[in-house]
Amino acid sequence: MSFSEGESLWRHYGTQVNVDFPTPKTDNRWRLTSQGWVGFIPLTSDLGIHLVPKVPVANLFYMLEYAYDLKGLRFLENTVHCRTLQEFYNSLAKTLALRILNRERKGLYRSYRDEHEVLKYLRGRIDLARHVTRPWSIAFDCEFQDHLADIEDNRILAWSLHLIARNQLCSEEVARICRIAYRRIRASVGLQPFKGRDCIGRTYNRLNQDYQPLHSLCRFFLDHSGPSALAGAEYQMLPFLINMPRLFELFVANWLKARLPPEFKVQPQEQVVVGTSGELVFRMDLVLYDLERGGVCCILDTKYKVSDTPSTQDIAQLFTYELARECDRAVLVYPTASIKPFEDSIQNKRVKSMAFALEGEDMRESGEGFLTQLLSWVKDGSG
Structure with a gap:
């Protein structure tokens, strides 16, 4: 890869790929890391x-x-x-x-669309209001519907x-x-x-x-x-x-929609406006509703990252979400089972880590294990 090609990659796709230029630190080679x-x-x-x-x-x-x-x-x-x-x-x-x-x-599927054209022949109905403004014209201001594939x-x-x-x-x-x-x-x-x-x-x-x-x-x-x-x-x-990260969020949302019991409902990308001015908006990945009891029973935040333990920032974020939605349970969902299990609480607000592991051969089994743990924790806190 030439220098100009590497520079083009860095300039246009720097958010998708981290580009390290050849230096002694990289053994004078290009180092590309997907983000x-x-x-x-x-x-x-x-x-x-x-x-x-x-x-x-x-x-x-x-x-x-x-x-x-x-x-x-x-x-x-x-x-x-x-x-x-x-x-x-x-x-x-x-x-x-x-x-x-x-x-x-x-x-191809077609649909009727309203059209307005000036024609030398009559089609549909005449737009009299416009036509009388030009009495000398031999053309007609026509309004009609056309059956189009466009x-x-x-x-x-x-x-x-x-x-x-x-x-x-x-x-x-x-x-x-x-x-x-x-x-x-x-x-x-x-x-x-x-x-x-x-x-x-x-x-x-x-x-x-x-x-x-x-x-x-x-x-x-x-x-x-x-x-x-x-x-x-x-x-x-x-x-x-x-x-x-976005695919993981979409996948978990739609997988839960297909597998949750009928008394539960998952809502993706729910927003909560905070403060009187409405300038602060929280956008939560997934909000789980209990339709029988009414209200929010859990907030889920998907984290497509490889880490030994949840970060302080991720945990603090979920505690904030719980306060905003008046909910007492929240889950950090990771794509790997290798993350160290985490569970803690502050003033009856609980946060727990769970895994929907993507690395195994049987994702159906991984998903069922995640769902069982989630429902058990939501219902009685034992997951």
């Missing part, structure tokens, strides 16, 4: 950096399936034998492109294919299929940027219900396709980066 991210960063058209996950690849796929509501979708069977993140990416990209092609052959549901698909085709993780075969699907859908759909959050909370009916799994896949690609840092390139390659 909790996995994926691929392109530096030039023929040089890129793979950030390899510490967790087993199969466990990473398990997390992604839950985090992005892909669990149980039959088309994910093709990913079972994937051995690398690149193979997983290609499998999902190919699945998305083929399903979009299949939907395009059947006909709607947000389809634009999300087009933008996702646009990003996938620009990623170097794509194999030649998958890139070709994605380009075909992109050209087909672009014939009737405009190109508009979207974020992963735009795929959440959408409304479906019997005519577009097959779009729901497509949008779930799109959310995965939109969340992890970052902006390009290649200056001057005519067709810039995009990085593919997964923020592991």
Whole structure:
């Protein structure tokens, strides 16, 4: 890696990768350390950096399936034998492109949209208020509805294919299929940027219900396709980066939603405004509600970090959350079982560490152990 390439990596991806330049301290070599991210960063058209996950690849796929509501979708069977993140990416990209092609052959979902145009013929109804202001005009101010495929549901698909085709993780075969699907859908759909959050909370009916799994896949690609840092390139390659702390939080939240007993409910990213001015806002990772007793029974804070013991700052943060939500239990959730167990209390406010271990071969067993411990502690404090 040249000095200019290393400098570009440091300037554009310094938050994802810690870059130590060659010095006697590093034995005159580059030292790159991931800051909790996995994926691929392109530096030039023929040089890129793979950030390899510490967790087993199969466990990473398990997390992604839950985090992005892909669990149980039959088309994910093709990913079972994937051995690398690149193979997983290609499998999902190919699945998305083929399903979009299949939907395009059947006909894209369309919706009526209000239009207003000045036409030489009458269509719909005339906007009389505007028309009378130009009595000399032989054209009509028409208001009508058009049945179009150029709607947000389809634009999300087009933008996702646009990003996938620009990623170097794509194999030649998958890139070709994605380009075909992109050209087909672009014939009737405009190109508009979207974020992963735009795929959440959408409304479906019997005519577009097959779009729901497509949008779930799109959310995965939109969340992890970052902006390009290649200056001057005519067709810039995009990085593919997964923020592991955020993924761990999403995974634990959705896993609990799927496994909690019906008397409990988990709410992710809950905010509490503190003070009369409202300038201080606490955002808690996960808040657990007891629906039978009413109110908050526990606060969970996910910590994707390798440490022997919980930090003083993390513990103090949870005690503050408990005071803000008038709750007496809080849990620090770690991705490894190697962390030293911790439990303490201040004025009846209790904090405990628990592990949802990602390093084992059976994450289902790890998850069930975590859930059993959590429920036992929430119910009677014995977990």
